[in-house]
Amino acid sequence: AQTVTQSQPEMSVQEAETVTLSCTYDTSESDYYLFWYKQPPSRQMILVIRQEAYKQQNATENRFSVNFQKAAKSFSLKISDSQLGDAAMYFCAYREAGNMLTFGGGTRLMVKP
Amino acid sequence: NAGVTQTPKFQVLKTGQSMTLQCAQDMNHEYMSWYRQDPGMGLRLIHYSVGAGITDQGEVPNGYNVSRSTTEDFPLRLLSAAPSQTSVYFCASSYQPPGTSLEQFFGPGTRLTVL
Numbered sequence: 001a002q003t004v005t006q007s008q009p010e011m012s013v014q015e016a017e018t019v020t021l022s023c024t025y026d027t028s029e030s031d032y033y034l035f036w037y038k039q040p041p042s043r044q045m046i047l048v049i050r051q052e053a054y055k056q057q058n059a060t061e062n063r064f065s066v067n068f069q070k071a072a073k074s075f076s077l078k079i080s081d082s083q084l085g086d087a088a089m090y091f092c093a094y095r096e097a098g099n100m101l102t103f104g105g106g107t108r109l110m111v112k113p
Numbered sequence: 114n115a116g117v118t119q120t121p122k123f124q125v126l127k128t129g130q131s132m133t134l135q136c137a138q139d140m141n142h143e144y145m146s147w148y149r150q151d152p153g154m155g156l157r158l159i160h161y162s163v164g165a166g167i168t169d170q171g172e173v174p175n176g177y178n179v180s181r182s183t184t185e186d187f188p189l190r191l192l193s194a195a196p197s198q199t200s201v202y203f204c205a206s207s208y209q210p211p212g213t214s215l216e217q218f219f220g221p222g223t224r225l226t227v228l
Contacts (some may be wrong), residue, residue, distance in 0.1 A: 009153070035216075045156075045203065045219035079125060091155055098148050101205075101217060103155035 002027050004094050006104035013082045014112050020067075021077045023092030028056075032096045033065050034068065034088045039106075048090070051075065059112040079109075087111045114139050117220035119204050125226045126194040131151030134189040134223050144207040145187040145216070146171070147179065149200040156203060163186055194227045201225070 003026045013019035025034070035050040051059045051068050058066050063083075067076045079086055092104040120135045138145065146161035149170075158171030162181040176198060178190040187206075191198060201224050207216040 004155070006155075043222045045202065045205075047216055050216065100144075100158050100161050101148075101156070103148075103157070105153050105155045 002094055002096070002102045004102050004104035006090075006092055006107050008103070008107045010108045010110065012110045012112060013079070015082055015084060017082055018078060018080045019082055019109065021079075021090050021092075023075045023077070023111065024103075024105055025073050025075065025092075025102075025106055027073065027096075032094060034066075035093040035095070035101070036064070036066070036075075036077045037091045037093060037103075038086075039091065040085075041088075045091075047067045049077065057105065082111050084111050084113060094104050116140065117204055117206055117218050119202075119220035119223050121223060122221065123224050125228055126191075128189075128194060128196060130194050132189075132191055132194065134202055134204075134225070135187065136187045136220060137185050138187075138204075138206040138218070139185065140206065140208065140218070141184060142206035142218075144217075145181065146185070146205050147177070147189045148203045148205065149173065149198075149220075150203060151200050152220065159202075171225070172225065185197045191225075196227045197226060199227045 005030045032053045034051045038046045049061045049082045063080045065078045089106045091106050093101045095101050117138045144163045147159040148156040150156045161178040162168045204220040207217045
């Protein structure tokens, strides 16, 4: 079974600074997809960014970008110019074609004003 | 579109009681799934369905039943509630044309407490 590991239970960043959340995964597949989800206090799961494993270029969405290292099975999320609204739980997730998501344990991000 | 809806938002049960968590989506998605979220463990898959009439077990299926009689609805049944089933439950759905990134859309969650 695939596993997804987020080694940082909590992270803190100063407003306007940059923070990187780590994620590693274990798989023997070559075709898969990776996601970062944000869960604010409202509990709603919000997709932040996605990465297809066959793409070498790292995905970016405005202030959010990833560092995808396929050989190392690493998928970190960088948040630039952090805002108070970025405070939330962040979940890394893995999915093979046709299979459901496997989630990491989550990282709680706190943003200090 | 309402997206993915879940009812109820909160529920308290006594040990041994049964109940059904409702999930519906109006996006004509083939895939639907149920997850439970526990502190420090992320979301774990309970059951999923790849289409009407087809269901399968996920990582933690014991104590739960599902059925998929229509594309829109995917109820989760707790047969005899136990305190270990205290959790937040999320329903999700996705449309899966070939070669896509398979984004899942999540409902707002149901917080269940079993006493």
